[in-house]
Amino acid sequence: MNFSTRLDEAMRKAGFKSQNALARASGVSQSSINRILKSTGISGPETTTVRKLADACGVSFEWLNDGIIGKSSSKDKEMERYALVYVNEVELKIITHYREATLAGQSLLETMAEDLPKASPPDAVNDES
Structure with missing residues (x-):
């Protein structure tokens, strides 16, 4: 799974129905989010952009950036607990x-x-x- 696929999945699971909604919640421009989702950038997004998107979607930076599972922070564990509610x-x-x-x-x-x-x-x- 590539970065754009992970971001799309994170958006859906977090309940964002539009790129604009994620842009407002994360502080990342809608045009940047669109470019990331369409994978039209020359390189991947900057670290600060990935952190903002991960925080807004409630996923770990490691998972969103690299697809790494298992490096759960205490915030990730807290989010997993609430995901079952x-x-x-x-x-x-x-x-x-x-x-x-x-x-x-x-x-x-x-x-x-x-x-x-x-x-x-x-x-x-x-x-x-």
Whole structure:
């Protein structure tokens, strides 16, 4: 599997539906992402570009850059743990909006989420009788 194939796979698994969405989340221009996916560049992308794309997609730099599996960082292990969690359509929509938002937008969403009223656990005793 070459770099462009790995990037395409990482984009799909991360939930990016467009090159523009990945560009906004990673800070890499859409034209660069397009060039990478079409493999039209003379050489591969720069290291900083690969790091930005890997971070945005939640994959390791080693896997995206070289296809190396097994050099899992603690962040990769954390991402693997979350990958097994079921996400419904509404949650996926929220995650997608977060990933496509600017850094300021992501910060705003995080603040709003922290301030939301929390639901009671299903087995909690209701004192309001």
